[in-house]
Amino acid sequence: MKAVAPGTVIFHRHKGYGVITHVNLMTGWISARFGNEQRALDLNLSSDEVQHADGEPILFRRAPPDRMPHARLMAVVRELHKAGYQKLYLYSWPKPSGLHWRWHLFTGPRNWMQRTWREGWYGSGAEYNNNPVMGWGDSPGATTDELIHALAKFDPQGLAQALGRDEDHTAWFEDVCGLLLPGYMYSLNMERPAGGGLVEAPPVPVVPVRAGLQPYAGPGIGWPPGWAGLWTGTHVMPARKLSFSGEAELG
Template sequence: MKALAPGTVIFHRHRGYGVITSVNLLTGWIAARFGSESRTLDLNLSTDDVEFADGEAIRFRRAPPDRMPHARLMAMVRELHRAGYQKLYLYSWPKPSGLHWRWHLFTGPRDWMQRPWREGWYGSGADYNVNPVMGWGDTPGATTSELVDALARFDPQGLAQALGRDEDHAAWFAQVCDALLPSYMYSLDMPREPGAPLPEMPPVPVIAVRAGLPAYAGPVIAWPPGWTGLWSRPHVLPAPAMTITGEPDLVKGFQRS
């Protein structure tokens, strides 16, 4: 699959050779110049028979794309778990606006509270809508095996940190994929009513990855191993550093006695 981006030389049956100036891969429309620096023509990749300069047809998938990449990521993580990379974890949560969903793949020790400090890869649904790639050299619409291969080539050292066994999490993740894929994703967000405390065991939110799908009506999704109760534990600041000078420590405005 050739790259399709601004600057690509194309051929149109009525206009001849031209140069793409902008691409919208979400809708399949492009803008291109044909012999004029000041005027562009809008073309649809599904109906206008646009070709690359060497005559290869440019084909655009007519089916609506996923509006979020999480289901594709879940399928990729499941395959990596099967290959022995079980210390790979997928965390997803909504932006404050609720319009888009973020995701974070992280590796190493499974510690959900320490996730932001773990090595891994981030992404956002807002970016995906404009450019539907994960960001590690993959192409739009890449298959699960192609995503795995692209990630392994892009960051072999980072992926190597996911090599190891976490059978509890891998079994949980496989069950979740069987229940949700290919049309739904999970979120590890913990919603609550304004001003109310978090419930003891809130349900795991499930979201459709394409518009027009019915609300999820499958089995209840359990929280991943090591997650239960994290939101109800008290968060205690670490103790101030010890001193052997006999002088009191002042840490963030608190005096240690």
């Protein structure tokens, strides 16, 4: 299926050829300009009979595109692990609204809570929903191999930090990809049970990446290696010490 994104040339039976200026992969609404018209026209991909420039129909309702990038990112990480870049990790978690999921690729030490941030290695499904690119100079709909080459060209120094072995995480990630791809993603969001505290190992949330997919019904997924206990410790502010000057000081 061809990509649907800003800049895509389309054909409409009443307006002729035009160019998409805005797309929402969550709702299927686009804005497009046709000919010399100054104003963009709003169209619905499910009902307005919009086609690609070569005449291929855009069947948004029957074959919706991925509205989140996480499954594509999982495929990228999987292939890079096979190439020896095993110190590469994908962390994903929901935005407060719950409508979209953030993602963060990081390299080097496997420290989920103190992971390093590197510009261009993180993003949001909300941004992808309107312009389905990762931000590495990649094109919408790029293959896994094309995404890897785009990332390597975008930040070779950052990718070099992923070289090395992390066999237990790589084995976990391979098992997860085998269960979930291409239609589902994992979210490392540990929900707090209603009326209770965090538990040690609740089920890992699994989310479909496109509309029309049934809720995940496969085997449960364990948490990544090194994850156990990260959220169950008690976090207490340091006690204040008494000072001879009569003011309290933080310890």
